[in-house]
Amino acid sequence: MTDATYNSSAAATGRPVRRDIGIKRRYAAERRFRLYGIIAIAIGIFFLFALLSSVISNGYTAFWQTTIELPVKLDEKIIDPSNQRATNPNVLMTANYPVVVRNALAEKLGVAATDRPAMREVSKFFSDGVRNQLREMVVANPSLIGTTQTIPVLASGDIDSAFKGQIDLSVDQANRKVSDQQVGWMKKLADEGVMKEKFNTGLFTYGASSRPETAGLGVALIGSLYMMLIVLVLALPIGVAASIYLEEYAKKNRLTDLIEVNINNLAAVPSIVYGLLGLAVFINLVGLPRSASLVGGLVLTLMTLPTIIIATRAALRAVPPSIRAAALGLGASKTQMVFHHVLPLAAPGILTGTIIGLAHALGETAPLLLIGMVAFVVGYPTTPMDPATALPVQIYMWANEAERAFVERTSGAIIVLLLFLAVMNIGAIILRRRFERRW
Amino acid sequence: MSVLLVLLIVFGIGLVGFFVGRQRARAKETVGIKVHSRAHYHGWWVFLVTVLPALLFIVLWTAGSSIYLEHSAEASLPPQTATSALASRGLALDMVKSLAAGLERLDPTERQNLPQSYTDLRALLGTKGVALASEGQDYMLPIAERWESQAITARHLGAGIAFALAVAGLIFGLSGIHPRARARNNVERIVLWGLLAASTIAILTTVGIIFSMLFQTIKFFQDVSPWNFFFGTVWDPRFADAGSGGAEGQFGLIPLLAGTLYIALVAMLVAVPIGLFAAIYMAEYATPRVRAIVKPLLEILAGIPTIVYGFFALITVGPFLRDMSAAISGGPAFIMSQSVLTAGLVMGIMLIPFVSSLSDDIITAVPGAMRDGSLGLGATRSETVKRVILPAALPGIVGALLLTASRAIGETMIVVLAAGVAARLNINPFDAMTTITVKIVNQLTGDLEFDSPQTLVAFALGLTLFFLTLAMNIFALYIVRKYREQYE
Numbered sequence: 001m002t003d004a005t006y007n008s009s010a011a012a013t014g015r016p017v018r019r020d021i022g023i024k025r026r027y028a029a030e031r032r033f034r035l036y037g038i039i040a041i042a043i044g045i046f047f048l049f050a051l052l053s054s055v056i057s058n059g060y061t062a063f064w065q066t067t068i069e070l071p072v073k074l075d076e077k078i079i080d081p082s083n084q085r086a087t088n089p090n091v092l093m094t095a096n097y098p099v100v101v102r103n104a105l106a107e108k109l110g111v112a113a114t115d116r117p118a119m120r121e122v123s124k125f126f127s128d129g130v131r132n133q134l135r136e137m138v139v140a141n142p143s144l145i146g147t148t149q150t151i152p153v154l155a156s157g158d159i160d161s162a163f164k165g166q167i168d169l170s171v172d173q174a175n176r177k178v179s180d181q182q183v184g185w186m187k188k189l190a191d192e193g194v195m196k197e198k199f200n201t202g203l204f205t206y207g208a209s210s211r212p213e214t215a216g217l218g219v220a221l222i223g224s225l226y227m228m229l230i231v232l233v234l235a236l237p238i239g240v241a242a243s244i245y246l247e248e249y250a251k252k253n254r255l256t257d258l259i260e261v262n263i264n265n266l267a268a269v270p271s272i273v274y275g276l277l278g279l280a281v282f283i284n285l286v287g288l289p290r291s292a293s294l295v296g297g298l299v300l301t302l303m304t305l306p307t308i309i310i311a312t313r314a315a316l317r318a319v320p321p322s323i324r325a326a327a328l329g330l331g332a333s334k335t336q337m338v339f340h341h342v343l344p345l346a347a348p349g350i351l352t353g354t355i356i357g358l359a360h361a362l363g364e365t366a367p368l369l370l371i372g373m374v375a376f377v378v379g380y381p382t383t384p385m386d387p388a389t390a391l392p393v394q395i396y397m398w399a400n401e402a403e404r405a406f407v408e409r410t411s412g413a414i415i416v417l418l419l420f421l422a423v424m425n426i427g428a429i430i431l432r433r434r435f436e437r438r439w
Numbered sequence: 440m441s442v443l444l445v446l447l448i449v450f451g452i453g454l455v456g457f458f459v460g461r462q463r464a465r466a467k468e469t470v471g472i473k474v475h476s477r478a479h480y481h482g483w484w485v486f487l488v489t490v491l492p493a494l495l496f497i498v499l500w501t502a503g504s505s506i507y508l509e510h511s512a513e514a515s516l517p518p519q520t521a522t523s524a525l526a527s528r529g530l531a532l533d534m535v536k537s538l539a540a541g542l543e544r545l546d547p548t549e550r551q552n553l554p555q556s557y558t559d560l561r562a563l564l565g566t567k568g569v570a571l572a573s574e575g576q577d578y579m580l581p582i583a584e585r586w587e588s589q590a591i592t593a594r595h596l597g598a599g600i601a602f603a604l605a606v607a608g609l610i611f612g613l614s615g616i617h618p619r620a621r622a623r624n625n626v627e628r629i630v631l632w633g634l635l636a637a638s639t640i641a642i643l644t645t646v647g648i649i650f651s652m653l654f655q656t657i658k659f660f661q662d663v664s665p666w667n668f669f670f671g672t673v674w675d676p677r678f679a680d681a682g683s684g685g686a687e688g689q690f691g692l693i694p695l696l697a698g699t700l701y702i703a704l705v706a707m708l709v710a711v712p713i714g715l716f717a718a719i720y721m722a723e724y725a726t727p728r729v730r731a732i733v734k735p736l737l738e739i740l741a742g743i744p745t746i747v748y749g750f751f752a753l754i755t756v757g758p759f760l761r762d763m764s765a766a767i768s769g770g771p772a773f774i775m776s777q778s779v780l781t782a783g784l785v786m787g788i789m790l791i792p793f794v795s796s797l798s799d800d801i802i803t804a805v806p807g808a809m810r811d812g813s814l815g816l817g818a819t820r821s822e823t824v825k826r827v828i829l830p831a832a833l834p835g836i837v838g839a840l841l842l843t844a845s846r847a848i849g850e851t852m853i854v855v856l857a858a859g860v861a862a863r864l865n866i867n868p869f870d871a872m873t874t875i876t877v878k879i880v881n882q883l884t885g886d887l888e889f890d891s892p893q894t895l896v897a898f899a900l901g902l903t904l905f906f907l908t909l910a911m912n913i914f915a916l917y918i919v920r921k922y923r924e925q926y927e
Contacts, residue, residue: 026819033821037720040713044737044795047788051740054755055747241637249634261916263641268842268912269905270849272876273648275883276901280651284889302644309641335627363744366851366876370883392746399750399856407754414747425742 055418059411065200065213066155066163068126068189072104073148074138085142092142097134101126101153108194109185121181127154129214154202155195157212157405159186163195166404203412207378208389208397212405215398217413219377223293223388224362230297230384231304231361236354238301239308240343246309247316248338267306274303275367283371290372291387299371300361307360311353315346348435355428359421365392391417442501445598449497452605453490456612460485463616476622484622485612487629493605497597504593509536512586517578531579537571538564538583539590555580648905655889655898662892663690668899674862674873676882676893690896692903694862698872702783702858703847705868709787711840714794719824721795722802734796741792749856752785753777757857760784764869774869775859782858783868786850790843797839801832834918841915845908851876875900 076083079095102123103113111118130153137151138144154160158177161167163186173180189195206216242259250256278299282288288295319342327337368374373393381388389397395417398410461482468474512535541564542550554560557580561571616622660668671691717737721730757776765772774780805828813823829836859871860881882897889895 026822030819030821033824034720034724037716037724040716041720041733041737043713044717044740044788044791045733047791048736048740050755051743051747051751051788054751058754238637238640241634242641243638245631245634245638249631250638259638259641262645264916265909265912266641266644268845268908269648270846270851270876270908272849272851272879273652273901273905276879276898277644277648277651279883280655280898281647285651305640305644333623333627335630359742363746365744365746366855366880369880372884374884392744395746395750396852396856399746399753410750411754414750417744418747421742421744 055411055414058407059413059415061164061166062203062408062412062415063200064164064197065202066160066195067152067198068105068155068195069150070101070104070108070153070194071148071150072101072134072153074134074145075100075103076146078103079138079145085145089139092139093135095135095138097131097138098123098126098128100134101130105153109188118181121179122185124156125159125182125185127156127213128211129154129209132214152198154213157403160213161404161408162186163190163197164408166408200412203409204416207380208376208394209378212401212403212409215406215409217391217394217416219380220389220391220394220413222380223296223373223377224391226293226381226384226388227297227300227390228358228362230294231301231358232354234297234301235304235308235357239305239354240312240350242305243309243312243316244338244343247313248334248342263306263309267310270366271303271364272366272370274299275370277302278367278371289385289387291375291377291389292385293381293388293390294384295371296368296373296388296390297384299367300364303364303367304357304361307357308350308354311356312346312350315349315353316342318349319345345437348431348437352428352432355424355431359424359428362424363392363417363421365390365396368393369396391420442497442594445497445601446494449490449493449601449605452602452609453486456485456489456609457482460613460616463613464622467616467618472618474618475620476624480622480626481616481620483626485609485616487626488612489605489608491629492608493601496604497601500593500597500600504590504597508586508589508593511589512536512582515582515585531576534571535579535583535586538579539586541571542583542587543591553580553584649902652898652902652905655895656902658890659892659895659899662895668692668896672864674878676896688893690892690899692875692900694864695873695875695878695900696903697864698779698858698862699848699874699876701868701872702779702786702854702874703844705779705783706786706790706847707840707844709784710790710794710843713787714791714843715798715836717791718795718798718802722799723820723824723828734799737792737795739792740789741796743789745789745850745852746856748785748789749852749854752781752853752857756785757781775871777857777859777871779858779868779870779872782854785857786847786853789850789853790847793843793846794839797842798832798836801835801839802828804835805831834921838915838919841911841918845911845915848911849876849904849908851880855880875904879904 078099079097080091085091102119105126106113106119106122109122111122113119133151133153137149155163158167159182162169162178162183167176167178169176169178169183186195202214202216204216204221205218206214207219209215246256246259250259278295282295282298283290323341323345324337327341328334332340368390373389374397375387375389377387377389391413395410395413398406398413401410461478464474464476464478464481468478509532513532516531516535538560544564545553549563554563555577557577560580564571668690669692671689672693673689673691674694676688676690717733721734725733757778760774760778760781761772761776764774809827809831810823813827814820818826854874854877858873858877860873860877861871862873862878865872879897879900882893882900
């Protein structure tokens, strides 16, 4: 009698009652499923912003550095006490320049020279980098000795952190690296307008240093530049040549198959394995120097090649066969067809792939660690055979330092690296948008 | 004369050949007979016959002469005695080599009256900016001097032969120019060989990877038995002084392998659900506008270098998890700052875009007819996804997940900074563990000696890693390829 009940109830309410086939439940499941998707995407984007904001909030201060504009008397009694500089130029190289700055700062702060503990605090107030700074000044122009020069003196790493508000000053004095006395001086100098934050050009010019305030990316930037040039010069022609062969000439045979499978696998080999290859072949077998950007460039070339080959082959495949047929029909040889017609049309795609490959190579760290790029290099490398570091390797080395000021530098270096990568990738996107042709 | 200068001169001769050849061919074009090749092909042909033989010779000569020099110097080294100050002949040879390289920087007058003892010479070379080790011996001086003079002779001889070859090629090329000469075909044949050579570099790289690691691994297995390596459960490679030979470490792979797989597992547990759901949403639900914004945003994650993730884990995620666990337990933190969880979580974030874009491609590749059929029969979108699309896309997705997992296993920088260095077996994800890649980096940064098992073990680890990821990749490609055949 179910039918009767069904009819009567329909008659009673005046509209047909639908059988319960679980529509509500199914729609709820549908909504839940959809929500999972949204949550997943939200988590992904949340992580992206967490990562970027962590790096930026830690690192944006690295682009400013606390400096003290200080009138320094280049006292002859300290720099060259026995007046030998005419006969022995080494005197100027080894003179005790920090003392000159310490005295100037003590005078400025009104600290008596006899107050030894206070003088020690004064010494820790500014960076030992003044030694190089003054030495270069004086050696270049010895007539400065005896005069008073106003020079920008870098504050020491801890003072710099404190000045930027990164050290918790409410902690007991014994448990932090900056004393109350130094904080007082800091306030005094800041009120006078002598101590302020300036744009940190040193971050881009200094080499390696154990003191955060004089550590910079100079050597790393040059090393990375060398490596990118080597990768570009080697990987682009070899990659394009290999792709042309595989795409336009190769007959389907064992060798071609082997090369194809190989390239696909090489693209998925862990990057650290390329480091082992570089160590065993380029350094141990061929005898190239460790830490050289040449070796780094070669290793990164091998690593980037599969990426470039895969991108180039896709670009070549996108050129329609009619172009090839037309060229051949007008009497071009196969080589002329490829080099005069197909290659120029595929060029934007090839360039895009190359830029993306280069960006990958620029951010790669692991293989470079193995070929000794973790080196403490102070002077600029003049050739690719000289020891150098790379941008990501410098980040790795700084990440292992404990001081607060190094955390800031590391994040600053990461911002620099990410900016380079962003510029390269945006360039690739613009290139693709402007020149990509669809047939 | 440096190799670079010789190369430049050879190229210069080649360029002259190109222009002269082109000019000659042009002059002959006017005669009136039908020419076979355009003039610039003749130019290129002359260039190639000038440069290529000389180039090939220079490469062979440079490699050959340095091997010869090394051998003859090694033969004249006195036999190794127990009292030798230097640990190995290789070290002594290296010192002779750098001594010889230093001698070249001296000017003729200094060469005339060379100091007779190593210490004096070292001081002299020091002023020229050549840094030498202090352990050198006096007997090295004559060997280094002979090395240097032979090197100079070899270089002059080589340069002379190279120039002769280039000039001979130039004359041969120029004399061959006449209207019926098939210059274009010749040039194209060489171009084709060049292209083939470029594409074999891929094979050479693989061969290089395998052999370079295999040789060192075999050397390693002469010191440590493979059984102890593959099945040892203790990792304790004591660093010993060179030559002392006493302390022998234990090189058990198991704790490293366990850490590697554990961290990869945690990473996959994070990345797979998030990446898969994100891919499903973007392929099936998202409007084109949302997709155009969200997809690039997620792909930014794939473009960030891994060292940045490592730093993020070290500075932000690790301390955050530690402080959070301390707040939960109300006492000491039960999550270490460097832990399996930290490394796995951050690696998972890195892998999200790999899972999502690979799965996205595979899901969109499922034929629309299947989707429409299911929807037409009254299934909701989620039912279509679960019962029709995912089963159809499953092989492809499994392949994508395998590729992702192989990336997780080979990942280095995140684990170096976030996983810790303690090699131990445990199942607590809040503790530190270490991975194969971390140990490769540990063993190979710092001073190296290519004959101690402490260094060589890195190559054995690398080979293990290579084959592990290779097997996963090949299996993944096989699955993906098989799947593709079904729908095309």
